[in-house]
Amino acid sequence: MNIENISSNKTFGGWHKQYSHRSAVLNCDMRFAIFLPPQASDGTKVPAVYWLSGLTCSDENFMQKSGAQRVAAELGIAIIAPDTSPRGDDVADNDSYDLGTGAGFYVNASQAPWNRHYRMYDYVVEELPALIEASFPISDRKSISGHSMGGHGALTIALKNPLQYQSVSAFSPISNPVNCPWGEKAFSQYLGNDKSQWLAHDASELMRTAQQFLPAKVEQGNADPFLEEQLKPETLVAAAKASGYPLELNSHDGYDHSYYFIASFIEEHLRFHASYLRT
Amino acid sequence: MNIENISSNKTFGGWHKQYSHRSAVLNCDMRFAIFLPPQASDGTKVPAVYWLSGLTCSDENFMQKSGAQRVAAELGIAIIAPDTSPRGDDVADNDSYDLGTGAGFYVNASQAPWNRHYRMYDYVVEELPALIEASFPISDRKSISGHSMGGHGALTIALKNPLQYQSVSAFSPISNPVNCPWGEKAFSQYLGNDKSQWLAHDASELMRTAQQFLPAKVEQGNADPFLEEQLKPETLVAAAKASGYPLELNSHDGYDHSYYFIASFIEEHLRFHASYLRT
Numbered sequence: 001m002n003i004e005n006i007s008s009n010k011t012f013g014g015w016h017k018q019y020s021h022r023s024a025v026l027n028c029d030m031r032f033a034i035f036l037p038p039q040a041s042d043g044t045k046v047p048a049v050y051w052l053s054g055l056t057c058s059d060e061n062f063m064q065k066s067g068a069q070r071v072a073a074e075l076g077i078a079i080i081a082p083d084t085s086p087r088g089d090d091v092a093d094n095d096s097y098d099l100g101t102g103a104g105f106y107v108n109a110s111q112a113p114w115n116r117h118y119r120m121y122d123y124v125v126e127e128l129p130a131l132i133e134a135s136f137p138i139s140d141r142k143s144i145s146g147h148s149m150g151g152h153g154a155l156t157i158a159l160k161n162p163l164q165y166q167s168v169s170a171f172s173p174i175s176n177p178v179n180c181p182w183g184e185k186a187f188s189q190y191l192g193n194d195k196s197q198w199l200a201h202d203a204s205e206l207m208r209t210a211q212q213f214l215p216a217k218v219e220q221g222n223a224d225p226f227l228e229e230q231l232k233p234e235t236l237v238a239a240a241k242a243s244g245y246p247l248e249l250n251s252h253d254g255y256d257h258s259y260y261f262i263a264s265f266i267e268e269h270l271r272f273h274a275s276y277l278r279t
Numbered sequence: 280m281n282i283e284n285i286s287s288n289k290t291f292g293g294w295h296k297q298y299s300h301r302s303a304v305l306n307c308d309m310r311f312a313i314f315l316p317p318q319a320s321d322g323t324k325v326p327a328v329y330w331l332s333g334l335t336c337s338d339e340n341f342m343q344k345s346g347a348q349r350v351a352a353e354l355g356i357a358i359i360a361p362d363t364s365p366r367g368d369d370v371a372d373n374d375s376y377d378l379g380t381g382a383g384f385y386v387n388a389s390q391a392p393w394n395r396h397y398r399m400y401d402y403v404v405e406e407l408p409a410l411i412e413a414s415f416p417i418s419d420r421k422s423i424s425g426h427s428m429g430g431h432g433a434l435t436i437a438l439k440n441p442l443q444y445q446s447v448s449a450f451s452p453i454s455n456p457v458n459c460p461w462g463e464k465a466f467s468q469y470l471g472n473d474k475s476q477w478l479a480h481d482a483s484e485l486m487r488t489a490q491q492f493l494p495a496k497v498e499q500g501n502a503d504p505f506l507e508e509q510l511k512p513e514t515l516v517a518a519a520k521a522s523g524y525p526l527e528l529n530s531h532d533g534y535d536h537s538y539y540f541i542a543s544f545i546e547e548h549l550r551f552h553a554s555y556l557r558t
Binding site: 009010011012013016064065067069070221223252254255256258259260261263264 | 288289290291292295343344346348349500502531533534535537538539540542543
């Protein structure tokens, strides 16, 4: 597994780096970003938080805008930020912002033309962590978080793989994609029209039927313009109540869907993950 | 003086907002960003740090990437981020990134075609603070900071107006523009070929001849690719030594010219400014 370093910036005593690599799963070249805290500089293995970004994003948004590196450097946690879809001239795409590149939705597409490349679920769950743990001083202790489409990704991936992660969190997640316009559009294209296939990637359905629990923390702004039509946190709360899932969902007056919201509360999420990653 | 609100985002208990307004000084519509800390929410006047950005930037770079709002919210300090040049279809421009829009260099241009709009010095020193103090709960106690071209702007503006500011700081400033390619290109276009006119906007010359002192703090990364050819912090240190100017210049191994560097040390700069703004 070869990876190529694209950029390096020292920050908070650690390093932000971007790498490109050939993804066998996605059948294209991919870029990811990593923050290595100062505690890893001597080769000591550190745990990692994987961050999944939202629609239209790349590996750059969280690294540039969240301010997470300050606390990650203090806590000795690496951060891994993958891209949000396969990329490249031969990758199927769509003119709309919420389908195709930048909108992989962290599923394995079963439908043409998407099924040639769009396997972000396998990429995030299997290929990328294997690459990371083989290439960097990073242990196999990991947690996962994300925003909006990436909040959906983080929740569904953790709920489907509770033994692989120590904790899960999300900001403004698409909590019930089988019942919202963003989810219906993407799932019908990627997974086909049989809606029973969609439920395996619906955070509310997975939480409602969960048997194994992970510590889970969700942050939601009450001034988020996508709250009622797309995000539906109330379905996640109801699902957690049904199964007894240990979900902490915090609502915040005045906050919207932007990184200004994420930056305001990312410290609490990193400390939450650290408390499970380091024990 | 009318201002129009363009965007509002709650962050760290305060508000990031963008406004547009007609600038009489610049003869065009301008946009700026402001962070209002929670302490200003009841109308209590707070002091402000003005941030001047570097080449190619707008009001957005610092607000999105520096992470400064966290500490400003704690300290009760507003942040004002103007654009880096006049903007608009009738504003003179140039194909290169380091002349014209995005590259105003915080001077008043004397030469055509630039002199119709490029008066960023007067805009930052006079028009913008008057507008800010008339429109927001912000006192006249202010400090100024900036990055690269904006570090040059912050240092020169503070050195020329020591009674208007409580303190000055800079990240990776263009310290001796009369002797570097960026400065020579911009000053020859904006100020003409008489180099004696340039010295009034050279931080090293102004510091060397300063009679009134302000607390001054400069941060510089030693892995900055522009260090030797464009930034020349050694000339600023020599100037401070000549005049006895209270300059603190900190060099940092491994850090480059990016916002990953700024984010790592902005907290120290805001605490530095706060210690003078709040007394």
